[in-house]
Amino acid sequence: MGRKFFGTDGIRGRTNTPPLTAEIALRVGQAAGAHFLRGDHRHRVVIGKDTRLSGYMMESAMVAGFTSVGMDVVLLGPMPTPAVAMLTQSMRADLGVMISASHNKFEDNGIKLFGPDGYKLSDEDEAAIEKLLFEAPTLVPPDKIGRAKRIDDARGRYVHFAKSTFPDRLRLDGLKVVLDCANGAAYQVAPEALWELGAEVIAIGTRPDGTNINDGVGSTAPDVLRETVVASGAHLGLALDGDADRLIVADEKGQIVDGDQLMALITLSQRDAGTLRGGGLVATVMSNLGLERKLDSEGLALHRSAVGDRYVLEMMRDKGCNVGGEQSGHIILTDHATTGDGLVAGLQILAALVDTGRPASDLLRQFEPLPQLLKNVRFKDGQPLEDASVKTAIASAEAELDGSGRLLIRKSGTEPLIRVMAEGEDRAQIERLVDTICDAVARAAA
Template sequence: MSRRYFGTDGIRGTVGEYPITADFMLKLGWAMGRVLSRKLSGSQARQKSAQSTRPKVIIGKDTRISGYMFESALEAGLSAAGADVSLLGPMPTPGIAYLTRTFRADAGIVISASHNPYQDNGIKFFSAEGLKLADEVETEIEEELDKPLETMAPNQLGKAVRINDAAGRYIEFCKSTVHNRLELHGLRIVLDCAHGATYHIAPNVFRELGADVSVIGGEPDGLNINQGVGSTHTERLSEAVLARQADLGIAFDGDGDRVLMIDRRGALVDGDEILYIIARDLHARGKLNGGVVGTLMTNFGLAAAFEKQGIPFERAQVGDRYVVERLLANDWLLGGEASGHIVCRNVQTTGDGIVSALQVLAVMVRENAPLEQLLDGFDKTPQSLVNVRLPSGTDARALLESQALRQTVEAVEDELGGSGRVLLRPSGTEPLIRVMVEGRPRFDVQAMAERIANSVETLIA
């Protein structure tokens, strides 16, 4: 069957528009509970009693106001299907991945639209292992969504509890991912929590490790998540680092699975650069155990830097799901995206902004070097990204296959020769075509990207 609901990062939508509504959330919780119950009922190891076959699901959320409504709807649907629910409240997405394993839950759910504004929302799912749900499980859930909702008998309904120490547990986990003697005393850090799910977690982690911490974007009101702050808006953080003469700044997105950094000069350090710092350190210490997975958007210069250092490198499709798939297939430990989604499989199962930032800080302390110095050996290739918004109903993939557009792309590729590349892809979350061109400094990659974008706009006019 075709996949109608699940994308590469769970289910996304806008409040009040199909499919993300309270009614849909109720049905989704019920469908997931049904699938989990069926799987547990078929497990001989868990058939000792009726209680042992009741699935356990934990639910966390970011700080957007719609999370309260959707949390209640999911809880009701899961309970109606006979699943027990543990509510964690505001919690970073990677915290749910960790706590799903810690509480021995059968699945974890995060109510979040990540770096999007408060009007949007979405659902992310984790398996018992803290990984994204398998495709076959998502397909089973979609099949259940087509069936009429049937509530379990009163004595078979699931129960719900609220876990009050979830934040403390996750804080201790984050600290445990670096050496127990790591101390950040003397480091002045500005954190940007995007008015999101890290607001009550990240400041405590870095303060408890000894850093002098200032915070912006740490006062969520349900409507201001990602609003002019966070990893998609780093201008305020850069200004704060300079004004406070800090050693660095750290910016998270709304659900805390991405991180970008600002060096002491106010310059942005993106996900490719963070990936380089961590990989170079692990490789130098003989702990990389393989290579690094990037994506089609990973900077040309990063691949070149890894080649010089003898570090294997592979590109995956854009999206953390695909990065993790390639890491698991290769049994490698490190991968990520320029957007700041960094996966350190040696310490976490998914992208984790706080954990990734700690890995970088540990390198700074070990080498007694400022952030910008850790980028020696990485010459980033100039890159330009232009987004073209598509009218409703446009077939993006058919558009990308048009002969006129392909001719424009081929002309730019001929100009670049072997010193750059072109990438066109539809956005996974918005009605956009993303046009990326990168090449050596002698090329005007911005003009090249705009030329291709103009070709796209001509086709949709």
């Protein structure tokens, strides 16, 4: 049976439309709860969410599902995805849930699941849960129904954890930082952590109203960040996304710095400190060829995984690496966390800034990227990549590049999009090839 619900990052879609209805959320709670009912101890699941209006509905439905199969529920309220992963492990929970659609607009929502070790579930676990969704749940007798409670100190626990990843010998005194929280899950914890470390924090995107998450702010809309950094004379700007598991940076000149440059800096900093493991880092097939060349010049390796932070993490564990991530800003530092953590990654960047005394525009330009262009084509139904004209356009582009660049076309695992990316030495050529393929995909999808 094919995967109907789970994509590359849990379950995601438009709220109140399958698979993101309250009914299905309840069934996911029942199925995931049943799958993780192991042993005779009192079972526990922790649930966090971002700031979407639909989070209340999804949370209530999942509480009903989990408690109906005998699991106790601990509610964290609005918390970053990495905080849920961390608290799942530290609270000895059997399962963790994050209700979020990450960088998507408020109309969407999603369900991410974590195992008791704080790692996202394997394909096998997701397949087993999906199979249970099509079976009648085993409901417990009335005296075995689970209990639900909210905890008040989850925010403080995560702030303490995040600060613990920043070197004890350093402080952020005298550093002015613009922090964009995307009106999302980190709107309280991220400014608090930086302030406690001594930074002067100019916070934006910290007034969620249920519908403004990722709306003109955050890592996917960094214009306000750039403008605020320049206007305020800040040393640096950090932008998180809606669930705070990714990071994009603006230097003091307002120039945007992507995940590839950030990973290069963190990798080389850890190499110099003697804490790098695995002889390099893991990034996806989307990362710029300039990153690979930079690491090679430093005697380090770039291991490329499939797109998706879960696949990055799988390869990190396989290769023994402790640094990995995506160009989009998901950065995984397994010395500290089991998933991408935008705040923790930001603290490592700030530590390097303080330690070196170099301006961000200098420090964060680790390599010269090759021209690279990514465009998305939305489709409704069908398989546009199987269309003969699309295949012909792709083959023609590959022949023209002839080893002088890269071409990557794939279907998104979280949205109905075809992503078309090309990279090479000649920007005009790259733009032309991407446009040609996108036009062919659009015609096939019409």
